[in-house]
Amino acid sequence: MIEPALLQRLESDPEIVSRVGQRIFWDKRPQSGPLAALPAIVFAQVTIGYVGSHDLALLGDVQLQYSIFAETREETRVIADLIRRRLHGWRELAAGIQRVRTTTSVDVYEEDTGIYSTVLTVQVWHSS
DSSP states (O other), rough: OOHHHHHHHHHTTTTHHHHHHHHHEEEOOOOOSGOOOOOOOEEEEEEEEEEEEETOOEEEEEEEEEEEEEEEEHHHHHHHHHHHHHHHOOGGGGEEEEEEEEEEEEEEETTTTTTTEEEEEEEEEEEE
């Protein structure tokens, strides 16, 4: 499983932790209680596929989306950039992670809640 390694990678970055504390979640953000505070990061698997490597081994090709929620657009972009710098080009062979690449991002404003978000797409190649 690659999710624990990806979570640990973000949780071990002092700049990210100074902004979001323990509010890094898999799949969904709590809607009440102290962990519902902003800013927060939610990451989830979007797609999974497989690719052949140069030595013909089959690698998992997972697309993840990191959604950063905050009260300002600037804050979401700063945190997205910290995530991008922390993950892009990273390898963790002990966890089976062969390559991580950040691909696209999109900014969203939720009018009904007044919350800004930046959604960062990340591609992870890993050994199956």
